[in-house]
Amino acid sequence: MARTKTIPRENLRERVEELSGENVFACYQCGMCSSGCPYAEQMDRLPSQVIRDLQLGDASLLDSNAMWVCASCLACEVRCPKGVDLAKLMEALRQIHLRKAVDRMSLDKLSKDDIRKLPQIALVASLRKKSG
Amino acid sequence: MGTLTYFPGCSLKDNAKRFEDAAFFVMEQLGSPLLELEKWTCCGTVYSLTSDDLMHQIAPVRNFVRAQQAGSDEIVALCAMCYNTLARTSQRINADEEERTKINAFMNKEPDYEGSVRVRHLLQVLRDNVGWATLTDKAVRSLEGLKVAAYYGCTLVRPDEVGIDDMEHPVVMADALEAVGAEPVTFPFEAECCGTYQIVDEPHLALEQSGRILRSAVRAGAHAIVTACPLCQHNLEQAVGALSEGGVEGIKNIQVVYFTELLAAALGADEGNLTPAVRDLLAACVPAEGGV
Numbered sequence: 001m002a003r004t005k006t007i008p009r010e011n012l013r014e015r016v017e018e019l020s021g022e023n024v025f026a027c028y029q030c031g032m033c034s035s036g037c038p039y040a041e042q043m044d045r046l047p048s049q050v051i052r053d054l055q056l057g058d059a060s061l062l063d064s065n066a067m068w069v070c071a072s073c074l075a076c077e078v079r080c081p082k083g084v085d086l087a088k089l090m091e092a093l094r095q096i097h098l099r100k101a102v103d104r105m106s107l108d109k110l111s112k113d114d115i116r117k118l119p120q121i122a123l124v125a126s127l128r129k130k131s132g
Numbered sequence: 133m134g135t136l137t138y139f140p141g142c143s144l145k146d147n148a149k150r151f152e153d154a155a156f157f158v159m160e161q162l163g164s165p166l167l168e169l170e171k172w173t174c175c176g177t178v179y180s181l182t183s184d185d186l187m188h189q190i191a192p193v194r195n196f197v198r199a200q201q202a203g204s205d206e207i208v209a210l211c212a213m214c215y216n217t218l219a220r221t222s223q224r225i226n227a228d229e230e231e232r233t234k235i236n237a238f239m240n241k242e243p244d245y246e247g248s249v250r251v252r253h254l255l256q257v258l259r260d261n262v263g264w265a266t267l268t269d270k271a272v273r274s275l276e277g278l279k280v281a282a283y284y285g286c287t288l289v290r291p292d293e294v295g296i297d298d299m300e301h302p303v304v305m306a307d308a309l310e311a312v313g314a315e316p317v318t319f320p321f322e323a324e325c326c327g328t329y330q331i332v333d334e335p336h337l338a339l340e341q342s343g344r345i346l347r348s349a350v351r352a353g354a355h356a357i358v359t360a361c362p363l364c365q366h367n368l369e370q371a372v373g374a375l376s377e378g379g380v381e382g383i384k385n386i387q388v389v390y391f392t393e394l395l396a397a398a399l400g401a402d403e404g405n406l407t408p409a410v411r412d413l414l415a416a417c418v419p420a421e422g423g424v
Contacts, residue, residue: 021183038325038341069337072181073325074290078299091181105333118332120142121213121363125177125329128188 009059019092024054026082033076039069067093098132105130137204138166141214148362154392161399179220192221196249197242212361216287219251219294255304264311272400274313277418281349281357282306284323285364312398317352321345326364342371350382355416358391
């Protein structure tokens with residue numbers, strides 16, 4: 001995808017750790033996050049695999065849909081036995097795209113009718129999460 | 133308890149107006165009227181999860197400054213997302229003098245934020261200040277016979293630092309409804325995500341989540357699924373439409389309502405001020421409307 005060309009791919013783990021304030025090596029891959037994630041089946045990588053990829057520095061993670069499907073519901077965050085805040089890691093992965101002005105969402109994607117029908121709370125949250 | 137400084141947020145003035153109207157009525161009846169915070173601004177809707185992003189803490193802080201100016205050290209929110217965003221910012225900025233100094237230096241029109249405003253949700257006020265016994269005493273219309281699925285979603289209970297109740301098995305909303313005679317049902321999806329803002333550009337994701345929650349509530353025998361968030365409410369309403377079209381049994385008959393609407397009905401709101409959904413639900417109550 002053309003989009004990924006503009007995204008820096010080196011030192012992925014370090015950048016994610018800096019943005020999130022989390023230590024990805026605290027994770028011992030028990031899979032609790034993946035088992036409780038309501039969105040896991042919609043992701044092309046499980047939440048626990050996202051952390052594994054970060055541990056291994058696998059930059060193909062940046063092409064995954066997982067960070068965009070994650071809605072920060074925090075089911076993983078409150079259940080992680082090692083206290084890893086996976087929602088913050090997902091946010092950092094989104095921010096790596098958004099801070100390069102590579103937006104996932106824009107109002108152009110919606111019809112005027114959609115915009116009228118959607119509550120503001122949905123529009124503002126969507127744009128906050130998916131545009132820079 | 134006196135008046136409460138109330139933060140509405142965007143949706144409470146538009147598609148969730150009935151959530152707010154009912155809350156005003158309820159708190160008036162309980163003797164602690166809500167007084168809207170002057171010149172409030174958007175809370176930001178979602179709490180920023182990156183460590184270096186102080187800019188997105190400013191919108192909540194501006195509201196704390198307004199509260200401070202009004203002589204109040206507490207803001208009460210109704211919308212679960214506003215509650216979460218404001219409460220997380222207040223915890224972070226109240227505890228971090230360095231970040232507070234930076235934000236104060238950035239804001240040039242407002243007085244400095246002193247770091248002492250706390251944020252609560254109306255359900256906490258009902259539980260901790262009003263009390264369930266008072267709610268029962270003030271009720272003039274019993275909701276007996278009405279089976280309700282109290283749905284909390286994410287932001288009232290997670291993360292733990294701002295959760296208003298147990299994160300895996302919250303009871304506060306069910307207790308409030310039980311206090312006015314309704315019968316809470318047990319359903320396992322009470323704190324699962326409704327699909328939130330995914331309804332905007334990935335509606336299938338949101339409808340799948342809300343659909344699971346609805347089916348679970350229907351299976352538990354609920355007449356109504358009860359919410360505390362305009363976005364949960366919207367997504368569940370959308371899912372009722374989608375699943376009814378798909379012919380899923382029992383879905384058409386379930387109503388999605390805000391908790392304040394049911395409390396207002398119990399506390400004697402005029403029939404004319406109730407939505408058709410709430411009037412339908414009152415018909416399910418036994419004995420049907422005996423009055424006082």
